[in-house]
Amino acid sequence: MTPLLQVKDVAKMYGARIGCTDVSFDLYPGEVMGIVGESGSGKSTLLNCLAGHLAPDRGEVVFDTRAEGPVDTVTMSEPARRMLGRTDWAFVHQHARDGLRMSVSAGGNIGERLMAVGDRHYGDIRARAADWLGRVEISDARIDDRPSAFSGGMQQRLQIARNLVTGPRLVFMDEPTGGLDVSVQARLLDLVRGLVREMGLSAIIVTHDLAVVRLLADRLMVMKDGHVVETGLTDQVLDDPQHGYTQLLVSSVLQV
Amino acid sequence: MIELQNVSKSFTLHNQGSAVIPVMEGATLSVKPGECVGLIGASGAGKSTLMRLIYGNYLAASGSIMVGDTDVAQAEPREILALRRETLGYVSQFLRVVPRVPALDVVAEPLLSVGTPIEEAREKAAVLLEGLNIPERLWSLSPTTFSGGEQQRVNIARGFAYDYPALLLDEPTASLDAQNRATVLGLIEGAKARGAAIVGIFHDEAAREQVCDRFVDVSAFTPRAAA
Amino acid sequence: MSDYNFAYLDEQTKRMIRRAILKGLAVPGYQVPFASREMPMPYGWGTGGVQVSAATLTPEDTFKVIDQGADDTTNAVSIRKFFERTAGVATTEETEKASVIQTRHRIPEAELTEDQILVYQVPIPEPLRFLEPRETETRKMHALQEYGLMHVKLYEDISQHGAIATSYAYPVKVSDRYVMDPSPIPKFDNPKMEMAAIQLFGAGREQRIYAVPPYTSVVSLDFEDYPFEASKADHPCDLCAAEDSYLDEVILDDAGNRMFVCSDTDYCRSRREAGHVGRLGEEAAA
Numbered sequence: 001m002t003p004l005l006q007v008k009d010v011a012k013m014y015g016a017r018i019g020c021t022d023v024s025f026d027l028y029p030g031e032v033m034g035i036v037g038e039s040g041s042g043k044s045t046l047l048n049c050l051a052g053h054l055a056p057d058r059g060e061v062v063f064d065t066r067a068e069g070p071v072d073t074v075t076m077s078e079p080a081r082r083m084l085g086r087t088d089w090a091f092v093h094q095h096a097r098d099g100l101r102m103s104v105s106a107g108g109n110i111g112e113r114l115m116a117v118g119d120r121h122y123g124d125i126r127a128r129a130a131d132w133l134g135r136v137e138i139s140d141a142r143i144d145d146r147p148s149a150f151s152g153g154m155q156q157r158l159q160i161a162r163n164l165v166t167g168p169r170l171v172f173m174d175e176p177t178g179g180l181d182v183s184v185q186a187r188l189l190d191l192v193r194g195l196v197r198e199m200g201l202s203a204i205i206v207t208h209d210l211a212v213v214r215l216l217a218d219r220l221m222v223m224k225d226g227h228v229v230e231t232g233l234t235d236q237v238l239d240d241p242q243h244g245y246t247q248l249l250v251s252s253v254l255q256v
Numbered sequence: 257m258i259e260l261q262n263v264s265k266s267f268t269l270h271n272q273g274s275a276v277i278p279v280m281e282g283a284t285l286s287v288k289p290g291e292c293v294g295l296i297g298a299s300g301a302g303k304s305t306l307m308r309l310i311y312g313n314y315l316a317a318s319g320s321i322m323v324g325d326t327d328v329a330q331a332e333p334r335e336i337l338a339l340r341r342e343t344l345g346y347v348s349q350f351l352r353v354v355p356r357v358p359a360l361d362v363v364a365e366p367l368l369s370v371g372t373p374i375e376e377a378r379e380k381a382a383v384l385l386e387g388l389n390i391p392e393r394l395w396s397l398s399p400t401t402f403s404g405g406e407q408q409r410v411n412i413a414r415g416f417a418y419d420y421p422a423l424l425l426d427e428p429t430a431s432l433d434a435q436n437r438a439t440v441l442g443l444i445e446g447a448k449a450r451g452a453a454i455v456g457i458f459h460d461e462a463a464r465e466q467v468c469d470r471f472v473d474v475s476a477f478t479p480r481a482a483a
Numbered sequence: 484m485s486d487y488n489f490a491y492l493d494e495q496t497k498r499m500i501r502r503a504i505l506k507g508l509a510v511p512g513y514q515v516p517f518a519s520r521e522m523p524m525p526y527g528w529g530t531g532g533v534q535v536s537a538a539t540l541t542p543e544d545t546f547k548v549i550d551q552g553a554d555d556t557t558n559a560v561s562i563r564k565f566f567e568r569t570a571g572v573a574t575t576e577e578t579e580k581a582s583v584i585q586t587r588h589r590i591p592e593a594e595l596t597e598d599q600i601l602v603y604q605v606p607i608p609e610p611l612r613f614l615e616p617r618e619t620e621t622r623k624m625h626a627l628q629e630y631g632l633m634h635v636k637l638y639e640d641i642s643q644h645g646a647i648a649t650s651y652a653y654p655v656k657v658s659d660r661y662v663m664d665p666s667p668i669p670k671f672d673n674p675k676m677e678m679a680a681i682q683l684f685g686a687g688r689e690q691r692i693y694a695v696p697p698y699t700s701v702v703s704l705d706f707e708d709y710p711f712e713a714s715k716a717d718h719p720c721d722l723c724a725a726e727d728s729y730l731d732e733v734i735l736d737d738a739g740n741r742m743f744v745c746s747d748t749d750y751c752r753s754r755r756e757a758g759h760v761g762r763l764g765e766e767a768a769a
Binding site: 028031183186187189190193197214215218219231232233235236239240242243244247248251 | 267268269270271274308312313314315333334336337352353354355356357368369
């Protein structure tokens with residue numbers, strides 16, 4: 001089986017400071033990988049390098065494209081990379097307002113990616129938007145409301161619908177449950193897990209919440225100061241951490 | 257089906273002066289299809305540690321842990337994930353699920369992850385929950401709100417939803433009443449009959465005698481240095 | 484003649500603008516940045532169009548200015564006077580006689596010819612602006628032909644109004660490449676943009692010039708199930724009885740009486756002179 005994403009020795013520097021360095025891993029179809037680490041550990045920098053939002057200084061990010069098989073997305077043309085960003089890739093931002101058009105209705109938000117890939121039938125676009133609202137548990141009566149009228153949890157679910165409507169194969173998530181109430185988080189986690197399973201999605205989830213990765217991620221990567229200090233099965237890394245930093249991280253979690 | 261050769265395990269506590277604590281040494285074990293092996297030994301002797309090593313939850317320091325064709329001690333994460341999905345089941349004492357997911361779907365999930373259609377998976381889940389006397393009105397609720405005994409039974413139902421060729425059972429009959437205990441023992445015997453290789457920890461002696469074909473005392477694997 | 488350089492602007496500035504115009508014609512629909520000058524009139528009064536006209540006019544030209552189709556509004560009169568004074572060119576109100584026509588918000592009803600140039604005044608040249616405020620991003624979207632967002636605007640229209648309610652500044656795709664704002668002309672005029680004349684667009688405040696060469700395809704964006712319609716008020720002109728012209732609605736009194744008249748005053752006048760009479764035409768003449 002070909003990995004969906006092959007990351008080879010990716011590094012990003014901010015001047016003399018290390019953003020992230022020496023990062024290599026393979027992600028296979030259907031796998032969910034978590035990246036954890038404290039603020040400033042380089043996990044968001046890495047995610048942005050992988051998703052094409054930042055140009056890494058070194059390394060390859062090889063994605064198994066539908067048309068041409070594995071292609072290095074770092075060196076591919078910008079139009080092709082942006083096309084990936086609208087079709088096979090999705091990016092869920094921590095703050096929904098970074099990922100939504102707040103002045104456009106929920107239906108328009110979901111429909112945008114469809115229209116971006118050439119869908120030109122209003123009725124079809126609207127039907128698919130309504131379907132996706134249902135899948136993220138938002139009443140289709142809200143289809144013409146703007147996201148500014150939605151709660152934080154609904155905005156986040158809308159962002160997910162907007163991203164998944166084109167049936168992407170790889171989803172990047174940056175702290176997707178950050179800033180949400182605990183009960184809303186649970187609902188979102190459940191939703192994401194269901195979608196991952198039904199659509200066979202692969203996902204890379206950056207978070208500092210170990211409980212979130214335990215429930216969502218199959219595999220875990222622990223970062224510190226721009227370096228990957230430990231990788232492995234999520235439950236193995238959390239229950240039998242090998243690296244001192246991971247041990248500290250795991251033991252620092254408050255129990256409820 | 258399950259073959260352990262000379263497995264050792266130690267914990268290194270980096271944040272406590274890098275103390276190295278050896279907890280297991282020379283663990284060797286073989287379980288054939290249709291066989292149930294009971295782990296015995298005093299509390300703290302390493303029964304659960306051995307189970308976790310087999311499941312890949314703990315990283316073995318040395319030795320090999322073959323489950324089917326996979327060496328858990330060496331395998332890539334995705335190979336272990338595939339193993340857990342298709343070959344190796346684990347009924348732990350604790351239920352760890354996404355809050356808000358209904359009990360019925362919690363039980364059906366192992367079936368869904370191997371591609372069973374959702375209706376079929378739910379049907380099987382319903383049969384198991386019914387057999388374990390979880391009242392139907394609870395099926396649509398999240399097990400996180402259930403009592404300890406109910407959670408334990410949901411966990412068992414989940415562990416038996418899919419017919420794993422190999423099973424790890426950690427105290428499956430603890431805190432069950434007589435009727436449910438009998439049901440669980442029936443499930444274990446059923447699994448044996450279809451050829452599952454089982455490793456179990458049973459404090460309940462009668463249950464142990466009923467389902468286990470032989471016993472392995474894990475005290476034999478306790479590192480001498482530490483003793 | 485006055486002490487102004489011909490057509491107000493200095494020669495270097497006109498050359499700079501002409502280069503922008505030529506570039507615009509070479510890449511139809513592409514917004515060419517140019518160094519817009521201060522003009523002796525406020526932004527919003529057609530400073531972009533005036534600069535393009537100034538760079539386009541020659542002493543032999545005949546100049547016409549319309550504002551919402553009319554030759555006699557303040558805006559049209561003052562721009563016409565401006566070039567009469569600074570360029571000394573002939574002016575006319577008759578579409579057929581003009582060689583350069585500066586317009587705000589309309590395309591004349593009479594079909595334009597290869598000898599004519601139509602100069603549009605443009606307030607906001609970027610059709611994607613209302614949905615994407617970042618200029619860096621909109622330029623990239625044009626460069627990569629990422630125009631899905633334009634349809635989001637039309638989608639929003641239909642979802643809110645049941646039909647595409649955008650009735651002016653209706654976005655078009657030029658020569659199957661660039662999406663362009665046709666300036667706030669009514670969408671009734673959109674089909675006329677595939678014409679024989681040269682069309683130049685000037686946005687003074689936003690410092691952009693763009694162009695549509697003669698006989699270039701100009702397609703109004705739409706949905707398969709909500710096709711583009713060049714709509715107008717469903718009336719004949721009350722003065723000249725024209726069925727095919729864009730109409731203004733005029734309230735006549737407090738009792739709710741109203742009339743519809745051609746917005747193109749020259750078109751209406753020429754029809755009435757040719758003997759066409761509308762519902763209220765006799766009274767108006769009387």
